[in-house]
Amino acid sequence: MSSRIQQMPNQLINQIAAGEVVERPASVVKELLENSLDAGSTKIEIDIEQGGTKLIRIRDNGQGIHKEDLALALSRHATSKIRNLDDLEHIKSLGFRGEALPSIASISRMSITSRQVNSDGFKVQGQDEQSAEVSPAAHNFGTTIEVRDLFYNVPARRKFLRTEKTEFNHLEDVVKRIALSHFNVEVSLSHNQRVIKHWRAANDQKSMEQRIAEVCGNAFIEQSQYMCFEAANLKLHGWIALPSFSRSQADMQYFFVNGRIIRDKLVTHAVRQAYQDVLYHGRHPAYVLFLQLDPAMVDVNAHPTKHEVRFREGRLVHDFLFRGIHKALADVRPEAINSGEPDSVSSELNNVNSVMTQPLQTSLSGISNYGGPTRQNSMSLEVNEQIRAYANLSSSNMSGALPANDSQQNSDELNEIPPLGFAIAQLHGIYILSQTANGMVIVDMHAAHERITYERMKQDMQQGELASQPLLVPISMSLSEKEANLAEEQTGIFTELGFELDRSGPESLRIRQIPVVLARADAESLVRDVLSDLLSYGSSERIRNEINHVLGTMACHGSVRANRSLTIPEMNALLRDMETTERSGQCNHGRPTWTEFSLDAIDKWFMRGQ
Structure with a gap:
């Protein structure tokens, strides 16, 4: 015979709720700190003993709890933060369910002491509203909550706790997140009577x-x-x-x-x-x-x-x-060392550059040879033309190089020094050494040129129409009706990126046209991935990323290679381009393109002044 349905006791209900809210001491700290912040606290003190299993005490200077509400605070779903459905749909507070305090009280020995402005202090102890005992207590403005012997009456849960150090590390992570989320609140954390962290209020x-x-x-x-x-x-x-x-x-x-x-x-x-x-x-x-x-x-x-x-x-x-x-x-580009703006170069420097800089198309014409042979059957003629166009990078778009004459490189003769300074030498045919106002910059010339070429290719492709080619035999693909409907609804996204799709049935599509640069890509998998992204996130960058991947490969083959001897004007032209190119701090693979050594650091290497 089955058991009859009956109402569970409040204590058991709260302990079940505690299973959702309280996983470990860190969970208790999170809930109590959120209550302190909701109370408008500007100072919070946290005292912990034995990783939080013996004691968690949180003291704040918030608005406090009214005497008549202290016992009610131990009742489930009792809160000052939600009044109606409209409040629930516009939640501005961190806590709002009213489950934390009664849940914590049901699995620990908890007390709450609080005092409001123009009022006396009071203390409440108990595991729920029915057992709560309220009595007068001395207290400053705000609230102090003590949680002792966590899980003392739920031994099964206590067995799952880790070592004191592990539990405190979890707890400390919670406090760190709170410290980051509310800069204007002073927060201190102590463990076993020792101050671990103390963050003062930060207002700038x-x-x-x-x-x-x-x-x-x-x-x-x-x-x-x-x-x-x-x-x-x-x-x-x-x-x-x-x-x-x-x-x-x-x-x-x-x-x-x-x-x-x-x-x-x-x-x-x-x-x-x-x-x-x-x-x-x-x-x-x-x-x-x-x-x-x-x-x-x-x-x-x-x-x-x-x-x-x-x-x-x-x-x-x-x-x-x-x-x-x-x-x-x-927007992250080499920071200006003197002027504060990476693009600012003095008029005098521009005058010098305009006279001395020679087009790099002649001097770098050999770059295209480093791209390697390109077979017609592996990539379209249009892509080959793009490789050649970007490989023969000219300096018509590269603002100014400084002449190699030492007297003209004297910084005293220039109003300002560019962020990446002026090239003075090439190291092992790989790196450019440049003197800056603060010290020295070393540039990986291939990585830097690769990024510059890549960004220009992307920019040109975005400004013009993306070339597409029809497929001799359309690709048929089967998918769910939901995905097919989505593809039909989002036709504009695919068209913009050079794809042409049409619906061939309730659960099928045909791919009729693809971008030229993706001629060798797996078009069907790409379309499936895009639809998956659209379903999960509402947008997708899969196609554009695939296009960028191809452009990145083209840029890599079309960029200046190691052991390529560059003149001083060519090196300076590359530096000036880096200062105006987006994401120039990394190559297309995420590796850094340059690093700086300050004069102070160099002096320390050689113990100057010691």
């Missing part, structure tokens, strides 16, 4: 970067770029690491939506796409980014821990993130 960019450096390390700040991008009532700002600071794993990726740390595959995909042209294979970008948007555009109630969100207009958000980060990376 310099102090914010100091806090980021304390969390992510000085190297991140030194090799990152601040960005701010706004469009379509969305704002993205924060710090993105240069490709040279890529990581072997995705362990330094902090993304906040309206102040809430999230993990989202749409966001990860958009960022990855933005870095694709500059990141070495198998590496991961690092970033601390903040997305601000109307709360109605994001559903933060998609997961019990609130780590995952659901964007109501996923395609819009994906494209916005991609465009913003892509543009920010493109």
Whole structure:
């Protein structure tokens, strides 16, 4: 005989809820810190003992809890943050379900002491509203919550906890994320009566970067770029690491939506796409980014821990993130050493350059020989012409080289020195040595020229129509009706990139035309991948990435090779082009194209002044 249905006791209900909310001590800290931030706190103190299993104490200077609400705070789904459905659809607070406190109280010995302005302090203890005991207590403005003996009454859960050190590391990571998400809040963290971290409130960019450096390390700040991008009532700002600071794993990726740390595959995909042209294979970008948007555009109630969100207009958000980060990376160019602007060159320098620079078409005419033989049956005549055109790179687009005469290279005779300085020699037929205002720059000439050629090819292709060729025998492909409908709806995307598709049945398509540069690509797999991206993310860069891959190969074959002797004017022309070319800090494969050694660093090598 089956058991009868009956109502579960409140204590059991709360413990079941705790299984969703509280995984380990770090989960408790996250929930309590979010409550402190929602209360408007500007100072939060966190005291931990034995990795959080013995004690978690969080003290804040927020608005406090009213005496009459202290016992109610231990009741499930009791909250001051949501009143109606409209509030639920416009959530601005970090917490909103009212599950955290009763869930934590059901698996620990918890007490809450709080005091509001113009009021006395009170303390509540208990595991739920029915057992709560409220009594007067001395306390400053704000709230202190103590959680002792976590999981003391749920031994099965306690057995799954790791060592004290491991649990504290997880807990510390939570505090770091909170410190990054709210720069204006002072946060201190102590473990076993020892101060581990103390972040003072940061109210300007310099102090914010100091806090980021304390969390992510000085190297991140030194090799990152601040960005701010706004469009379509969305704002993205924060710090993105240069490709040279890529990581072997995705362990330094902090993304906040309206102040809430999230993990989202749409966001990860958009960022990855933005870095694709500059990141070495198998590496991961690092970033601390903040997305601000109307709360109605994001559903933060998609997961019990609130780590995952659901964007109501996923395609819009994906494209916005991609465009913003892509543009920010493109704008990273060699920093001006004297003038502050990479493109600014004095009128005197321009006058010198206009007289001394000779077209490179003659001097670099041999570059095309390095591209290797191109067979007509492997690539179209039009592509061959593109290779030849870009291989014979002329200096008509390269602003100015400095003459090799030492007297004319004297920096005192010039108003300003360009960011990458002036070439003085070529090393082993591979590297360009350049003297800058601050020291010395070394440039990988092939990698740099490869990026310049590649960016010009992309730009020219974007400005003109993408050449396509019809297939003698159309490619038939079978797919789901949902995918076929999507392909029909998104015809414009494929047409723009040189594809012509038509519907041949409820679950079939025909590919009739493809871009010339993708003549050797697997067109069917590419179309399937694009449709998969459109279904998952609302957009796709697969075709454009495939085109860029081909262009990158062409640029590689068409760029100046190692052991190619360059004159001083040719080397300076390459430096000037690097200063005006997007993403010139990396080659097409993500490797760095140049590095700088300051005069101070060089002096230290030789112990000058010691």
